[in-house]
Structure formats: C-alpha cells, structure tokens
Amino acid sequence: MANFLSTFECKLDAKGRLVLPAKFKAALPEVNGAELILNMDKSGCVEIHPAADFQRRIMSKISGLDEFDPKAKLLRRALMSRVSEVELDGVGRILVSKKVLEHAGIEREALLVGVGKYIEMWNPERFHATQNDLSEEEEAELIAKYLSNE
Structure with a gap:
C-alpha cells in the first residue's frame, strides 16, 4: 500500500498537466x-x-451497496459522478480535466499534500484557509481520541 507524505507546490502547464513529484511517484x-x-x-x-x-x-464498498435501495442508488451515483481515471504519461504527468480543476479552484498552481493512503490536490489559498478550521485544542483532543494507545 502506498504511503504518501509531505507537501509540494506544483504548477500545471497550459494543457492542465501536472507533474507528480518524484517522492509521490516513488510511493506508487x-x-x-x-x-x-x-x-x-x-x-x-x-x-x-x-x-x-x-x-x-x-469501490468494493460502493459496489456492495444495495442496488434496489433508492437512497443507496443516489449515494452510488453521487460518489461515482465525482470520480475520474487518469494515467501517468512517460514524463510522470497526469492530465487533469477542466471540470476537476474548476471543482478545486485551481488555475496554474496546486498544492499536493500527502495524507497517507492518497494525495490531496488543493488550491493553495483554499488549503491554507482550511488550516484554521481546527483549533490547537481540537487537534489535541482528536489526537488523544484517535491516535493514543489507550
């Protein structure tokens, strides 16, 4: 399983291609x-x-949703409509669609944040604004709740 760590500032080219940092490529x-x-x-x-x-x-969890439950169908549709497949080219770039870039508010610069099992791609300003969403006290409480050995 991949283990993505660190944060990288990246630029997209005019065609919307993003070069994945070497550390992230190595973790694939x-x-x-x-x-x-x-x-x-x-x-x-x-x-x-x-x-x-x-x-x-x-996907295994999404596929396991009840096909005859209307709410499960809505959930499956909502989740799957936000997903797209891409491939790394020979230079280690991925082509990010305009729809995806618009969703994230990314134009030319992106912040890639390794969060363990996957990478998050952010508009740098949006990412820094979210860092105020969790106070130091809340962070300490969550660390104690989820990461302590007790």
Whole structure:
C-alpha cells in the first residue's frame, strides 16, 4: 500500500498537466502504478488515489451497496459522478480535466499534500484557509481520541 507524505507546490502547464513529484511517484505501487483515480472531494480538494488501492478500499464498498435501495442508488451515483481515471504519461504527468480543476479552484498552481493512503490536490489559498478550521485544542483532543494507545 502506498504511503504518501509531505507537501509540494506544483504548477500545471497550459494543457492542465501536472507533474507528480518524484517522492509521490516513488510511493506508487509497482502494479498498475501509472493508473490513478481523481476524486472531487466535498471539501473542495481533489483526492489522487492509486487505482488498485481505490478499487480495493473504496469501490468494493460502493459496489456492495444495495442496488434496489433508492437512497443507496443516489449515494452510488453521487460518489461515482465525482470520480475520474487518469494515467501517468512517460514524463510522470497526469492530465487533469477542466471540470476537476474548476471543482478545486485551481488555475496554474496546486498544492499536493500527502495524507497517507492518497494525495490531496488543493488550491493553495483554499488549503491554507482550511488550516484554521481546527483549533490547537481540537487537534489535541482528536489526537488523544484517535491516535493514543489507550
């Protein structure tokens, strides 16, 4: 499983292509490492997942939703309409569609944030604005709740 760490400032070219940083390329799994899934997250960023990992962790759960439950169908449709597949080209770039860039508010500059199993692509200003969403006290409480050994 991939382990993406660090934050990188990146520029997109005029065609909307983004060069994945070497550290992130190196963290991609060997099998189907060139295939990635872009997910337009509700928070305003774009998640970048290795395709095999996305299939195993997320698609398997979505596929398991009850096909006859109207609410489950709405959820499946909502989730799947925000997803697109891309491939790394020979130079290590991905072509990001205009729809995806507009969702994230990205024009020429993007911030790539490694968050463990996947990468988040942000408009730099939007990302920095979200960093105020969690106070130091709230962060400490969440660390104690989710990351402590007790």
